[in-house]
Amino acid sequence: MELKTENWGLIPYAAAWERQTALFDELVAARQAGRPYVNRLVFCEHPPVYTLGRHGKAGNLLMSEEQLRRIGAELFHIDRGGDITFHGPGQLVGYPILHLEEYGLGLKEYIHRLEEAVIRVCASYGVQAGRVPGATGVWLDQGTPSERKICAIGVRSSHFVTMHGFALNVNTDLTFFRHIHPCGFVDKGVTSLRQETGCETDMAEVTERMEAALRELLAGHRAGRCR
Numbered sequence: 001m002e003l004k005t006e007n008w009g010l011i012p013y014a015a016a017w018e019r020q021t022a023l024f025d026e027l028v029a030a031r032q033a034g035r036p037y038v039n040r041l042v043f044c045e046h047p048p049v050y051t052l053g054r055h056g057k058a059g060n061l062l063m064s065e066e067q068l069r070r071i072g073a074e075l076f077h078i079d080r081g082g083d084i085t086f087h088g089p090g091q092l093v094g095y096p097i098l099h100l101e102e103y104g105l106g107l108k109e110y111i112h113r114l115e116e117a118v119i120r121v122c123a124s125y126g127v128q129a130g131r132v133p134g135a136t137g138v139w140l141d142q143g144t145p146s147e148r149k150i151c152a153i154g155v156r157s158s159h160f161v162t163m164h165g166f167a168l169n170v171n172t173d174l175t176f177f178r179h180i181h182p183c184g185f186v187d188k189g190v191t192s193l194r195q196e197t198g199c200e201t202d203m204a205e206v207t208e209r210m211e212a213a214l215r216e217l218l219a220g221h222r223a224g225r226c227r
Contacts, residue, residue: 003098003218005211008044010089013051013076016044023097024163031099031159039102041214042095042165043207046087048073048176053080053154060084063179073176080154080164084180090171090192092206096214101160103218111136111153114166117213118151121168124209127196138168140191148189150196168210170194170201 008016023040030037050061050073060083061075068075073086087093100110115131118138122129129150132139138151151168169192177190193201 003039003041003215005041005043007207008042010045010047013046013049013074013087016046016093016095017076017078020095020097020163024161027097027099028159028161031161037099039099040095040097041211042097043211044093044095045089045091045203046093048086048088050075050084050086050180051078051080051154052076052084053078057083061180067179071176071179073179078164080156085152085154085167086172086176086180087167088172088176090169090173090194090203092168092170092203092210094165094168094210094214096162096165098162098218099160100157100162107155107157110157110162111155113214113217114153114155115151117210117217118166118168120213121206121209122150122193125193125197125201127193140196146189148191150191150193168193168206170203170206 008019020042027037027039048071050068052061052075065075100107105113115138119129122138127140127150129138129140130142132142132147137149137153139147139149141147151166153166154164156163169190171194172192174190174192174195193206
């Protein structure tokens with residue numbers, strides 16, 4: 001099946017969620033009816049917004065609704081895994097809408113590939129990143145007091161179809177993270193490619209590298225499955 005890339009640019013979270021849900025429902029319905037369908041890699045950025053996963057704790061948002069309005073941010077309770085995170089300009093958000101069975105992947109393997117794609121992109125900018133046991137996402141200085149997250153991952157999967165995805169801090173304004181316990185952690189920091197390299201990073205270039213890494217990892221697994 002086709003793997004199509006779409007870039008929605010800077011889009012309000014509510015609008016992206018609505019479009020994402022429509023594409024997700026469309027893929028599920030097509031698969032169940034035996035009709036052709038399209039897998040998608042969707043990339044975008046959002047205006048400032050906090051999202052709280054279905055098992056997240058409201059107490060990890062450290063602001064009132066009035067304070068949220070003052071800083072120009074919104075809050076959404078959503079149907080992905082994970083706790084609270086922030087999305088904003090300068091952050092590359094990816095929403096792969098894929099049928100995992102086609103790629104021979106379970107949910108854990110799929111999340112592992114999202115992490116691996118981010119790790120490879122970070123490495124391409126000279127930033128060494130990796131995983132932390134028991135903590136989804138991509139991290140720097142794992143196992144040290146300066147351990148910090150550069151990419152959050154939260155996925156929903158139903159009928160083997162995925163939505164939501166990852167949020168890679170590229171040129172993100174990290175001050176917004178001061179108002180939450182990111183992903184529910186009270187003792188870990190956050191970072192960005194700009195913070196680590198000291199340079200503004202071109203978003204289009206990061207998007208291209210992320211797309212290439214995801215396509216390689218997904219195609220490689222599918223090819224291995226067919227041998």
